[in-house]
Amino acid sequence: MEHIRCAETGQIIEKLDTSMIGRRVIVETQTTAATDWIDEVYCPVCEAWMIGTRATIGAFLTRHGAYHGHNAHVIDQM
Numbered sequence: 001m002e003h004i005r006c007a008e009t010g011q012i013i014e015k016l017d018t019s020m021i022g023r024r025v026i027v028e029t030q031t032t033a034a035t036d037w038i039d040e041v042y043c044p045v046c047e048a049w050m051i052g053t054r055a056t057i058g059a060f061l062t063r064h065g066a067y068h069g070h071n072a073h074v075i076d077q078m
């Protein structure tokens with residue numbers, strides 16, 4: 001079970017929205033707790049959009065870059 005907790009208030013964040021971009025959070029699982037930040041990315045090729053922690057965005061970018069091909073520089077950090 002994973003929780004995203006606001007680093008400032010300690011409150012568990014149930015649903016992310018764009019007002020939270022830039023917010024520092026603690027991502028907790030049963031075995032780890034890690035500092036992260038909420039961010040968003042957008043792909044101008046297929047218009048895929050994602051909001052999440054930087055760790056999950058990193059995973060998204062890796063998969064998404066592979067989807068469009070390794071030489072396509074398609075992702076804009078917003």
Ligand SMILES: [Zn+2]
Nearest residue numbers: 043045046048
């Ligand atoms: Zn795309």
